[in-house]
Amino acid sequence: MKKALASAAFLALAAFAAAPAQAKDWKTVTIALEGAYEPWNLTKPDGTLDGFEIDLAKDLCGRMKVECKFIAQDWDGMIPSLNAGKFDVIMDALSITDERKQVIAFSKPYAATPASFAGLKSGPLATLAGTGTTVTLTGDAAHDKPVVDKLREALKGKTIGIQSATVYTKFLNDNFKDIATITEYKTSAEHDLDVTAGRIDVAFDDDTYFTSAFAKPDNAEMMVVGPEIVGPIWGEGEGAGFRKADTDLRDMFSKAITDAIADGTVKKLSLKWFKLDVTPVSVP
Numbered sequence: 001m002k003k004a005l006a007s008a009a010f011l012a013l014a015a016f017a018a019a020p021a022q023a024k025d026w027k028t029v030t031i032a033l034e035g036a037y038e039p040w041n042l043t044k045p046d047g048t049l050d051g052f053e054i055d056l057a058k059d060l061c062g063r064m065k066v067e068c069k070f071i072a073q074d075w076d077g078m079i080p081s082l083n084a085g086k087f088d089v090i091m092d093a094l095s096i097t098d099e100r101k102q103v104i105a106f107s108k109p110y111a112a113t114p115a116s117f118a119g120l121k122s123g124p125l126a127t128l129a130g131t132g133t134t135v136t137l138t139g140d141a142a143h144d145k146p147v148v149d150k151l152r153e154a155l156k157g158k159t160i161g162i163q164s165a166t167v168y169t170k171f172l173n174d175n176f177k178d179i180a181t182i183t184e185y186k187t188s189a190e191h192d193l194d195v196t197a198g199r200i201d202v203a204f205d206d207d208t209y210f211t212s213a214f215a216k217p218d219n220a221e222m223m224v225v226g227p228e229i230v231g232p233i234w235g236e237g238e239g240a241g242f243r244k245a246d247t248d249l250r251d252m253f254s255k256a257i258t259d260a261i262a263d264g265t266v267k268k269l270s271l272k273w274f275k276l277d278v279t280p281v282s283v284p
Contacts, residue, residue: 038051057070105250
């Protein structure tokens, strides 16, 4: 869904921090999640972790017959901490991108999700062209130009909120930074707060996140504005992240994910948490 590396310098740092290869007998696996990206993962009032990725990880670990432990980790240090050996797996709505493949390995995708802008029901953008439709963006400028140009026209002079260091941040900066003000936030909940308070015009995020966010009383006046955006522009989908050396662990997860997709478990859990099916169309 959402997250992407921020810079070439960060890539170099993460690569430098990579732990040396070593064979392991995987009986216990530690999985890191943000614990703050509901409904993918969240922290309950009692401090325990829950959400789509917790439920899915428990299912996968059962299939692999390994004991799984879960820890909450700030996104800013997630990939360097993985490569430093502080935990074994990232499951945090982690978009599979070519940039990130330079420094970590990925399982097969377990989800593929759309993204949208969100604003106020009573706001001037509530009737933004394309609202209620779905468009496909490929990442090819010539193909995507008609859709992007319409959005640029509508959002000229506006303020757009986005969680920092995500795959969506790059999309906004590449296409809207010259005509709109891009405001970055540490968490998605913070951009929701500013939308509802009228401090920014719209936020941009994953549709699965907005499904959960809109259900909260404080966000009752928010709605998707403009088209739902799907397609290769967001990469292959979301997958689990591993140190490059841990190919055996990656392959274990990939097989378990393939089986969980085949028997409908991923669909069942996505409908439970997102109210829509985020199962990847095909598993490479």
